[in-house]
Amino acid sequence: MQRSSPLLVITAIAVFIFLLGPLVIVAAASISNTEFLAFPPQGFSLRWFVNVFEVSAFRDTFLISLQIALLGTFLSLLIGIPAAYALSRFGFALPKALSNFFVLPILVPQIVFGFSLLSAISVDFDLPVFPTLLIGHTIIVLPYSIRVVGASLATFDFSAEEAAISLGCPPMKTFYTIVLPNIRGGILAAFILAFITSLNNVPVSLFLTGPGISTLPIQMLTYVENFFDPTVAALSVLLMALTVLVMAVVEKTLGLGYFVR
Amino acid sequence: MNRVLPWLLVTPAILAILVLLVLPLLDTISVTFIQEEGVFAGYQDFFDRRFNRGVLWRTVRIALIVTVIAIAIGFPTAYFIARAPRSWRSILIVASVFPLLTSTVVRSFAWIVILGRNGIINETLMGLGLISEPLSMLYTEGAIIVGLAYLFSPLMILSLVGVLENIDKSVVEASISLGASPAKTFWRVILPLAMPGVIVGAVLVFTGSFTSYTTPVLLGGQRNTVLATLLFREAMTEFDWASASTIAVIMMVLTISVVLIMSRVARRLNPAAA
Numbered sequence: 352m353q354r355s356s357p358l359l360v361i362t363a364i365a366v367f368i369f370l371l372g373p374l375v376i377v378a379a380a381s382i383s384n385t386e387f388l389a390f391p392p393q394g395f396s397l398r399w400f401v402n403v404f405e406v407s408a409f410r411d412t413f414l415i416s417l418q419i420a421l422l423g424t425f426l427s428l429l430i431g432i433p434a435a436y437a438l439s440r441f442g443f444a445l446p447k448a449l450s451n452f453f454v455l456p457i458l459v460p461q462i463v464f465g466f467s468l469l470s471a472i473s474v475d476f477d478l479p480v481f482p483t484l485l486i487g488h489t490i491i492v493l494p495y496s497i498r499v500v501g502a503s504l505a506t507f508d509f510s511a512e513e514a515a516i517s518l519g520c521p522p523m524k525t526f527y528t529i530v531l532p533n534i535r536g537g538i539l540a541a542f543i544l545a546f547i548t549s550l551n552n553v554p555v556s557l558f559l560t561g562p563g564i565s566t567l568p569i570q571m572l573t574y575v576e577n578f579f580d581p582t583v584a585a586l587s588v589l590l591m592a593l594t595v596l597v598m599a600v601v602e603k604t605l606g607l608g609y610f611v612r
Numbered sequence: 613m614n615r616v617l618p619w620l621l622v623t624p625a626i627l628a629i630l631v632l633l634v635l636p637l638l639d640t641i642s643v644t645f646i647q648e649e650g651v652f653a654g655y656q657d658f659f660d661r662r663f664n665r666g667v668l669w670r671t672v673r674i675a676l677i678v679t680v681i682a683i684a685i686g687f688p689t690a691y692f693i694a695r696a697p698r699s700w701r702s703i704l705i706v707a708s709v710f711p712l713l714t715s716t717v718v719r720s721f722a723w724i725v726i727l728g729r730n731g732i733i734n735e736t737l738m739g740l741g742l743i744s745e746p747l748s749m750l751y752t753e754g755a756i757i758v759g760l761a762y763l764f765s766p767l768m769i770l771s772l773v774g775v776l777e778n779i780d781k782s783v784v785e786a787s788i789s790l791g792a793s794p795a796k797t798f799w800r801v802i803l804p805l806a807m808p809g810v811i812v813g814a815v816l817v818f819t820g821s822f823t824s825y826t827t828p829v830l831l832g833g834q835r836n837t838v839l840a841t842l843l844f845r846e847a848m849t850e851f852d853w854a855s856a857s858t859i860a861v862i863m864m865v866l867t868i869s870v871v872l873i874m875s876r877v878a879r880r881l882n883p884a885a886a
Contacts, residue, residue, distance in 0.1 A: 356794075363692035366685050367704070370711055370766065373722035376732065380725050388725050390732045434625035441618035449622065455629055460823035460867050462840050463640070463860040464633065466847055470643070470857070471636035490633050493625065551715040553826045557844065568826075571717045575724070575830060584725070587718040594713045598706070 374591065381584035388581055399585035409586060411563075412570040415481075419566065420549035423488035424496075424542055431496030432538065436530070438497070439504040450501075457494045461554035464491070469558040480561035487555040492545035499544060503537020504530075539604060543597055637864070643857040654858040664842070668862070671838040674757055674828075675821035681761040682817045683810060686768030690809075691802075693769070694776035705773065708766045716763060720830040723759045724750060727831070751833030759827040764820050768813035775809030776802075804881075811878040819867045839863050 376390050384394030403409055438450055456464070465487060473483045507530065515525040531538075556566040565573075575583050647653040658664050693704045711719060726732050727749040734746040749755055779802060787797040803810075825840040832838065837845070839859055847856035 359688055359692050362688045366689040366765070366769075367707055369685070369762065371707060373719065373726060373762065374711065374714065376725055377718065377722045387730060388728065389730060390725055390735070430624040430628055433621040437618045437621035441621075444615065444618045445622065449626075452629065453625060456633055458868060458871060459633065459637065460819070460840075460863050462823055462825050462843060463864050464637070466843060466856060466860050467636035467640040468632075469847070470853060471639040472632070475639075486632050490628065493628065497625065547713050551713075551717075553716060554823070554840070557825065558847065568715055568717050571715070571721075572826065572829070575717070575721055583717075583721055587715070587721065590715055590718060594710065598710070598713065 377584050377587050378591070381581050381588045383581055385581070387579050388584065399581040400589070402580075402582045403586045403589065406574075406582065408565075408570050408574075409567065412565045412567045415484075415564060416550055416567040419481075419484050419488050420546050423485055423549050424492055424545040426485070426489045427493045427496040427545055428500075428538065428541065431493055431541070432500050435497045435501040435504055436526075439501055439507075440509060453497050454494050456490050461491060461552070462557065465555040465558040468555070473559065480559060480564040484556060484559045484564070484566070487559055488549045488552065491552065491555055492549050495545045495548060496541045499541035500534060500537045503534040503540070507533050536604065540601065543601055547594070547597060640857045640860050643854060644861050647854065654854055655862075658855070658858050658862070667837050667839060667842050670753065670836065671822060671840075674753065674760065674838065675818050677757050678760040678764060678821040679814050679818045681757070682765045682768040683814065685761070685765045686772055686813060687806075687810070689765075690769045690772030690776050693773050694779075705770070708769045711762075712766045712770075716824075716826045717830070719763055720759050720827045723755065723762065723831055727755055727758070750831065751835065753832065753836050755831040756828050756836060756838070759831045760821045760824060763824070763827060764817040767816045767820065771813030771816060772806060772809045775806050779805050807881050808878050811874050811881070815871055815874045819870060822870075823863055823867060 379392050380388050380390050381392075381399055382395055382397065383389045383392035384396035384398070385392075434453065437445065468483055468487050472478055472486065473480070511533075512525055512529050515529050516522060520528070551568060552566070553568045553572065556569050560566065560569055571583055571586065644654045645651050650656075689708075693701055693708075696704060724731070728734070729746045729748070729750070731750070733749065734743075737743045738746065783805075784797060784801060787801045788794070792800065823840055824838075825844065828836065828838045828841050829844075832841070839862070843856055843859040843863070846852045846859060
């Protein structure tokens with residue numbers, strides 16, 4: 352292997368400081384014992400972490416975000432897995448453009464989609480906020496479900512399925528006992544990717560909040576616009592810890608190769 | 613084989629996207645053309661206003677600058693990752709992925725801590741006695757650009773690592789051993805081979821920056837309006853849904869055009885990858 356030139360090494364180190372430094376700074380600012388954001392932190396206090404749990408808006412919106420992310424991810428897998436299966440098993444019988452069609456939710460700017468949902472579904476059909484939010488989140492994570500499960504199906508040897516069927520196993524039972532266990536890694540990866548995407552989403556949720564119902568990222572946005580204390584820094588640390596936890600689960604079960612598609 | 617089964621399996625997903633995504637978008641599009649003053653009155657009105665033209669140009673300008681910065685940052689880093697030993701590579705890729713999995717609110721907020729009045733840069737410069745008054749870096753176009761470059765550089769890195777890893781080392785060695793300088797090897801051998809990855813990354817970064825809301829709202833303040841913040845303001849503060857719809861359609865058309873044109877360019881550059 353050829354050695355990298357010193358200039359390249361220095362550039363790469365600088366870029367990684369640029370990428371990770373701001374997150375370290377947020378973490379440091381979260382323990383500052385000041386009423387305003389300070390770096391380097393002045394004094395040491397965990398009171399902003401306590402404050403995260405005392406601000407009821409954060410508690411409530413976190414629960415809503417969690418429900419939306421879990422339900423939306425579940426629904427997207429429910430309709431995404433059959434679609435991914437059909438595309439890899441019977442792709443020849445389906446139009447080629449179909450897999451492009453399924454990318455549409457990623458192609459359309461999310462803020463545009465959020466606005467359209469508000470004007471076309473929430474207002475026209477008088478649908479309450481929660482189901483509209485759920486619809487929005489289900490649609491934006493659907494492409495992840497289809498593509499990640501599809502990638503997993505691409506490595507599955509369908510002759511195992513044919514063997515089971517020719518030996519007299521009913522098709523549905525074959526799917527549950529042969530296909531599903533073999534793609535569970537892909538399903539878990541799709542679940543995690545979709546869950547994090549939904550949990551962090553701002554542009555779709557932006558228009559779909561109503562009296563008493565908002566999501567955590569929207570609440571954080573509102574808080575940052577009005578207060579300058581380190582509470583959001585503390586909350587950021589908690590969310591980063593959650594991300595690390597999720598990445599550790601992926602690493603343990605699937606290996607980190609899953610992040611590089 | 614059963615001819616209905618494949619269609620049966622894809623129907624729920626097709627219906628979900630058609631009814632819950634395509635129809636609402638068509639509704640938004642139709643609103644912009646059904647105007648009392650004429651079919652294109654909404655667009656005429658949008659482009660007639662100097663302010664709106666300024667916002668559109670600012671949004672495009674920011675997205676272009678961010679894309680260029682992301683390429684400049686992402687290329688050497690991805691090249692470094694691609695040539696790093698295996699054990700290092702996965703650590704470096706995780707370090708690039710981690711910011712992507714973190715909330716955009718958190719990542720934009722970080723720059724408030726850095727660029728703010730009591731932020732690190734001001735504190736440092738004042739501590740060194742280089743300035744006596746804090747610089748106002750926050751709530752500027754520059755702050756938006758820095759924030760977005762920070763947000764989207766990882767996407768560029770990840771788009772490039774794959775293509776750079778696949779470049780056959782012997783091709784690079786051949787170029788060097790035949791007497792080409794490292795710079796010439798880069799421009800004539802490595803860059804053309806990496807072009808599909810550059811294009812994919814550039815499309816992701818450009819469209820992401822062009823349609824971003826969180827970063828401009830947190831780092832740009834009131835004065836530096838971009839299309840996304842203008843759309844939100846028209847819809848939720850002015851309650852002018854016709855104008856909001858017009859902005860939504862302009863954003864959608866520009867985004868999708870960029871994606872379609874660039875994927876065609878990518879296909880032409882690398883027929884094998886298509």
